[in-house]
Every structure is written in structure tokens, then in C-alpha cells.
Amino acid sequence: MKKPRRSAAWYGKNDKDGFIHRSWMKNQGFPDHAFDGRPIIGICNTWSELTPCNSGLRVLAEAVKRGVWEAGGFPVEFPVMSLGETQMKPTAMLFRNLLAMDVEESIRAYGIDGVVLLGGCDKTTPGQLMGAASVDLPTIVVSSGPMLNGKYRGQDIGSGTDVWKFSEAVRAGEMTLKDFMGAESGMSRSAGVCMTMGTASTMASLVEAMGLSLPTNAALPAVDARRTALAHLTGKRIVEMVEEDLPLSQILQKPNFENAILMNAAAGGSTNAVVHLLALAGRAGVELTLKDFEIASDIPLLVNCMPSGKYLMEDFCYAGGVPAVLAELRGSLRKAKTVLGGDIAAYADGAECFNRDVIFPLDAPLKPAAGLRVLRGNLAPDGAIIKPSAASEHLLKHEGRAHVFENIEDMKATIDSPDLDVDENTILVLKGCGPKGYPGMPEVGNMPIPRKLVERGVRDMIRVSDARMSGTAYGTVVLHVAPEAQAGGPLALVRTGDTIRLDARAGVLDLLVDEAELAARRAAWVADAPHYTRGYARLYIDHVLQADKGADLDFLVGKDTRPVTRESH
Template sequence: MVERRKSKDLRSSRWFAAEDLRGFGHRSRAMQMGYDTDDFLGKPVVAIINTWSDINPCHAHFRNRVEHVKRGVLQGGGFPLELPAMSLSENFVKPTTMLYRNLLAMEVEELLRCHPVDGVVLMGGCDKTTPATVMGAVSMNLPMIFLPAGPMMRGHVNGKIVGSGSDVWKYWAEKEAGNISEGDWRDIEAGIARSHGTCMTMGTASTMTLITEALGLSLPGASSIPAGDSAHPRMSAACGRRIVEMIWNDVTPSTILTRRSFENALVVHNAIAGSTNAIIHLIAMAGRAGVSLTMDDFDISARTTPVIANLRPSGAWLMEDFHIAGGTRALLNVLSPFLHLDEKTISGRTLGENLVGAKVFDNDVIRPLDKPISSIVGTAVLFGNLAPNGCVMKPAAAEARLLRHTGPALVFDNYDDMAKAINDPDLDVTPDHVLILRNAGPVGGPGMPEWGMLPIPRKLLHKGVRDMLRISDARMSGTSYGACILHVSPEAHVGGPLSAVRNGDLISVDVEARSLNLLVPDVVIAERMSSSSSPPPSSSRGFAGMFTRHVTQAHLGCDFDFLEGVEILPEPEIH
């Protein structure tokens, strides 16, 4: 039994309880804002990191949800302080929010370090805000709870249920093929995103929030609650109440996160055929917790974990259906044989205890272990002379014929060249070609944009082709699908083997054998690599310059080299 902390042990007491001139200053300035010493003195001070902004539709409801969190903190006997942080709107930030994930992680860590707070509720969900806020809070190691934004409502177009991202790509292919009118396209545009909240497909947002709950960092069942459900504000208030209790009992991330809790996250990632982006994020999150996680770990878990969440883009349903079918607790309960159920969670109970009474109400949405949605693995990690440090693919979302394929390369050195050429009716391309985009990785992008789902050439769309083998050192949206091989490491921009590919070279892919190879003699590859030159960085100033100088490669999580591992920094001096 952990001994309950005393008021004098609270970190915030260093600011507010000291009987000196600085203590006077801190208390008087709090009173300047209309607070009384009874509001904050001797009580846990809870930071609420709110990633709301006017340009983030996924977090539009956070402006209200923060009030529910505050209510819960006050009910629990704490003092809430909202600290706004960078919003990272996936829909609007250019060139990619991935460029700024580490910036938000640094902001969260420093917000917590420099302010008089004892614990934190992290409000995130839109793709990079989940790993970023968790990374920063784990590095600071104060008591923390992650509050997921929740998925939006199902989309509806002409009586059909549609999902963000996944169905957009499919309808766009039909539009490019001439099968959809402009009027139909406008109807889709108006009906596919009907409420606040994150993508309702199993994209990066829901993948990361489910993983975070599997790690034990969210309240049980929180990650599947739709943003517009009345259970969401109730869950938000519960986060506020629980964080106060966690502060008194000193429940920090270091007491929750272990190698075994990350193994639980791997199981969940593969069972949901989760976003390939999660590989980068989870490796980075593990690194902040001092846990070594590799690409091989993902593949080993994938080989033994059945894909049982029947959710788009790999399956049929959407997140609202998943929640109604039993949600995250039901999924975890089905996966119990693969999980370490004795791992601690922020609820104060073990993972297994959190699952007592969880039931599946729709066996098609959440399948039994013996009836997976596919016999194909959710994630595959490939190695070979094109990717000595690995690359990733989502086989369950690809056409089966492309899982073992050899074809000639069609190479694009950058996104603009690809975009100009791909719809040229004279483009020399066949369905057997392997489309390659390079110089789009962590440094080359910069920030590794979601360009990896290269569009099918228009001339092939007209012939009925809907999938091709595509390879890049970029990422792709978690809502995307197709035979896309991503995160090739090391990237071309830093001299990786992808820089050695020439048009017409044969590329061989064998997903079962986990191999990706350029069928060119090694001596030729080495000669080409030594003679290739990278384009200059897009920027050498500001954050982008710092990013390109310090970001690690995809197989290491794309964290900054100076933030890897665990380092307990001294508390700030109070002057």
C-alpha cells in the first residue's frame, strides 16, 4: 500500500507554501487572478494541457471539455490550471504535423517543468497530439492521464455510411476514372465529416488512443467513446477526479510503463490493423520511458496476433460501431490470452481488473480470436538491400496479388515531380510497375509527410487498376490503404539505398519472406550511392533547421537525438 502524500510533499508547495518573499509573490499573483489561498494552498495543482484551437476540427469540443475536466478536479479537491499547447491540426498544417510532433512534446515537458503543477491531464487525439503530449509528460514523469478526443460520428452520403480518409481515397479514384460527377463529389465533401472529433476510421488518431489506453495511461474504455457522446464529458470529469487521487498517491508514468505494457500495446496495434504511423510513435514513446522497442518487435507480435477489429480501412465498420459493439474494453477482453493482464494502469487497478464484465455485443465488429477479418497480418516489417534498417507495410489493406511481386521501378525524386507526371496520359507505366517516391523522409521531407500512398496513374485508373506496389521513405495516413511500403530506412536524403534506384530496375517484394530488394548487383548499388547527392535542406533556420539536424531515422522513432532515453533534470530554481 502506497503511503498517501502530505500537502508539504506537493511539488506546487515549493511555489505557494513557502513563507518568504517569493512565496508571497506567487500567492499574491494568484490572488490577482481572483483566487483565494483556500483555492490552491495545500491542494494538488493539476495542469490541463489543452490542444484546442480554432483551426482543429478534431478538437473543437475541447473548449467545453476542459470545463468538465476542471469540474472533476474541483470535485476531487484539487486546483485546475488550463495550459494551452500547440494544437497540430492534421487537416491544415503544412507540410506535415509530423514536423512538429517533437516541438509539442518539448512544449508539454517544459510547461510542466516550469509551472507550479503536481500532475497533468493531457487533452489530445488528433494524430500527433497523442504521442507528443504523452512523450513530453513521460519525460517529465509527473502523475498524468491522457484524455482522448474521441472519434467523430459516421459519415453519410446518399444513404451510404462513409468513413473519413479511407472512403475519400476510393471515391477520388472513381472521380479520376470518370465514374463520379462533380455534384456527387460535392455531396461527399459535405457529408463525410459530420461532427467534431477525430477520424472515425481506424486511422492514426484512434490507433494511438487505443494504444495509449493499452499502455495503461487512460481511463478504462475512454479511447472508444465518440466525441459527441454524452459519456465523453462524463469521462472528462472522471479524469479530473482521478488525477487528484493519483497525485496524492504519486502514481507517475514510471510506475506504469514497463516493457510488458509496451508489449500489450503491440498486441492491440496488430489486432486492430492499426496505422503504420504508430510504429514510429510507439518506438519514440518507449524511448522516453527507457524501454527499448524495435521494428522486429512489431513484426514478431504481428505474426501471432489475429486482426479482430473489423474496421476501415482494413475492414468494414467505423469507430462509432466499434464503441457500440463494446469498445476498447471488449476488444482487450477478447485479446486477454495475448496480454499481460497484471500490468498496472492509471485507474489504480491492473489491466485485467479493468476488463472485468467487458462484453462484445457485435461479433462482426469485434471478432472472436478464431474468426479474424483476414488471415493476413495487420503489419509487416520488411528488410533487404533497399531497407537495411527496415520498412513497414499494412498487408491486410493491400490487394493480395501484390504481396509477392517483382516489377520495374518508376522513380520520382520529389513530390512535385510525381504530382506533375502521374496523370500524364503518355506516362510509360503499367500495372506491374513499382512506383517509388524518395527524398520524403524525416530529413528529406522535412518531417516525413504523408505522401506514401502515391496516386494510381490516371491512365491506369481508366483501365480499372485500383492498387499498385508503391515504395517510399515517407509515411501515409492511417486511413489510407493499398500496397504501400513506407518508412524505408535509412531514407534517400541521407544516402540510403533508395537513392540508388533507377527507372527500369527490378524491385522484388515478398511479404511472407519479409523481404524488399533491388535486383541490382551490390557493387552497382554501392557505386550509385556513393555518386548520388542529396538536395539541400528546405530550411536551415528555426525549428525546421533544428529538426533536420537532430531528428533520428524512422526505425528509431524520429525523436530528437538529444531527447532519447531517460534523464531526470533538476527542478527549476524558484527565485
């Protein structure tokens, strides 16, 4: 016997409630037969002019609708909060959980049978998936896609990655301000997300590797007609998923997460993937911890894209994209169901690489053992992470004197001082930038190199913080130190002059200070007063989990799939 459609409780009854639900929808011109019991598909759209990455999603929404109608469904588009990574203060990450709440409650409250998630910019993809996982309807993702390659003076330039390089060159006197400003317009030439392997393209790649989208979703440029065609096919497929009763929970299983971790390593993906995957697993009821990320420690870097390489997402697309990488990883991939109903291995069937300088073979990789490293020690008892593929090899094992910035304002005010007592062996430490401390855990962990060192040619040094960094950034940067300083973690106790030991290959991050001295510091420590005292930000500060738990809100972990029984009339 076929399971009754969820939408029938809204639109299938011949009583007052059914009358009201249908009649109000008909003011948009929908005919009677649209309510004949066909699947009603929600299109969850994060389009916004304040989120430039997602500015092309209206076009994709129309394509999804065509596919839904073709398959015999009834598409209905609805908006949710949009998170413009480069546009929001204090940080878009503060609002990821709010977007997840918006998505969850919208899906639960409306009479839909399945949902297509339209997102792209860094936090929109994980936020939408977190919300959808907590309701567990048939769900599929269409990403907005990357921008076209940036161009400046005949060269390809990548969003984020080249911004950091150009900015440091200006500070070093190697690039004029006029030239720096001249690159601005050539950087972003079309709709779409960062065209480097930043967080947005990383999450799109992981979504594809997890089987949450159709093949090729990650890398097709935003303005490529093939992305519009893929959106059409996605609309068709979501109707079939409803007919097959294929909910999100069947795809969000431990093996799917493990495949995402493997893909992140091979692609040189963003460190932000860690907090997003941990949070999503918490919603899905999957036991995922930082230790699980160690399964990819020996996976080599195969994708030669910025910031770990030299190419951009448009090149990655033309070289074969995610399917070509999955083909290389076939021997390591876990057996895992996808939105197509079969195993993820089918995404690699027939896949070819068309440019071996962009996607390297597994037996001759770009870099060996490129997976994210999980660090532990008395400075990070609950863990921290580092991205070796974007770091300087000679700094991955290092012992040095700490210079501490107590907060982001302290860092900004003093980083360019000629009197700053630092050299290239110093370890820069930034406090107060974790989930509670900032709040929201901003992308400031890749602190600028002090001007006095930049002018001497130094381009990398070890930096340690409870913050995140942009997926487009690079350097020997230790991130997500947990517990954070504001929560009373050992990071709060570090003082300028202390010695810190990093051994990334061995997974060690230690503060070399006598335990008796640390105990005395701990007894004298007092948390800073919260930066925000009202509204959602205060709710966030009071309930956010630490980075090693995904920085979700404690009361949002898990799901609630109970049917809505109370009527609105």
C-alpha cells in the first residue's frame, strides 16, 4: 500500500481546511488539477542581491520548476534567509544555524512532499541541509555554481586567494595600490560562488561526493547552460524520489560522510568542511567526530586548484570535475546510496580526466598525504585542525615563542607596528574568535603577516586561533582550537613569551608551560563580557556548541519527523 502524501493533509481534504488551503493558492492562477494529489515539491531558494554568489538562483528555480511539472509534480518556490559570506557582519557563520532553523520550520510548516535546496554561498549549503535533515523529506541539492575565472592583465586570478596575495604584495611595497584596485573588477566576472576551491565550491563538491546532488553539480559554472539543464533534471528527479519514498536520512549515512571526508582531502578542500559536516551529522543522528577525519590523512592531493594549487573551478569542470576525482578514489570510496537510488560508484562510471595538470592520478598525485590533520595536546584537548596542502612544509613541525593577541581589535591595532616583538619563528596566537567569543567563529584565523616581516620577504608563519579561515586562504594556520578561549579553554591562558610546539604530521599541539603555572593562570582567568546581549546573537552565545561538535545550537541537534497535526484555522 502506497504511503499517503504529506501534502494531502493540506490540499486533499474536502472540508473547510482543504477549501482554505487550495483557494488561497489559486489566487496565483493554479488550476484545479494542480491539486489532484500529485507530489508538491518545495523549492527552497536562498536567492538574494546581498548574496552575490546566489544571484543566479532565480534562473535555476525556473528550470527546476520545468522539471517538476514535466515529471507530474507541482512546484512551489519559497524563500529563506540568505547568507552573503563577504557582506554580513560580524560573520555569516553566526547566522548558519538561524538559516537552518528557517529551513527546518518552513519545510515542516508547509504542505510539501519533497524539497529542492537552491544554495551556494559558503554557509547556505550546510545551513539548508541541516534544516532539511531535521525534517527528513526527500531532498536534493542544486548549487549555484562557481563564477567564471577571474581575469587581470591576461592572467587568471582567483577570488579570495589572489586577494590575500595582492594585499600582502601592497603591504610589502611590491604592488601599487592602483594595480591592486585595477584587479577588483576582473576578479568577479559573472554570477556564482568563488571560483577557487573555497568553502562554497568545497561544499558543492562534498554534496556531490555524498550523493546529495546529481553528478557534475559541483563544478559546472553558474552561467553554463548545462547547469540550467541540470536544474531541470533535478526537478524531474525529486518527483521520482517522492514516488520512491527516498528521504534524506537514507543518504545521510556514515559512509556518505566518509566519502565527503575523502573528497575534501583529494580536492584540497576548505577547513570549514569540518564544522559543517560535524553539524550536519548531528542533525542526521550520525556519530561523526574529529577522529573520523583522520581516515583521509593519507589521501593525496589530486586537484590542482587554488588555494592548494594553481587552477580555478572552471578549469576543474573542463578537466572532468568531481566524477573524475571519484574515479581516482574508487578504491577508497565507501558503498553509499545517492539521490539516484544507487551507489556512489555510479557517479564515477565512465568518468574521464581531460587535463592531468588539473586532476592528477592517484599514483602520481600533486602532493602526498594532503588530508586535514587533527591536532590534539594540552593547548587543544578537544582538538584543532590544520590544512597541510595549503601550509609551508618547513613549518609543519616547529617550536616557537608565542606572540598573543587577546582579541581581533588588539591584532588589527598592532599587527603593523614596527615595534612588534616578532620574527619569522614566532607563533602568532589570536584569542576570542571562537563560536561564543566573537561571536560566530569568523574567518580571521589566517592573520596577516606582521608588516615588518612582510617587508623582509616573509610570506608564512604559524598562526594559532579558535577562529576559522576562508576556504580561499592559505598558510600554516591552526584553526578551531577547542575549547575556545571564551569558554575557558587552555588557549585563554597563553601569554606572549610562552613556547608552543606544533607537529602537524604527529597531530600534536602543546603549550610548553608548567602545569602549576597554568593552574594559577586558570584560577585568575575571567571570561570577557558577551559582545551581544539581545536577540538571536544572545541566543546563539548561550546555546552554541564548540567547534569539535560543529558549532550547532544545542537544542537543534537531532530531528523531529512527527507530522504536523494542528490546523492554522
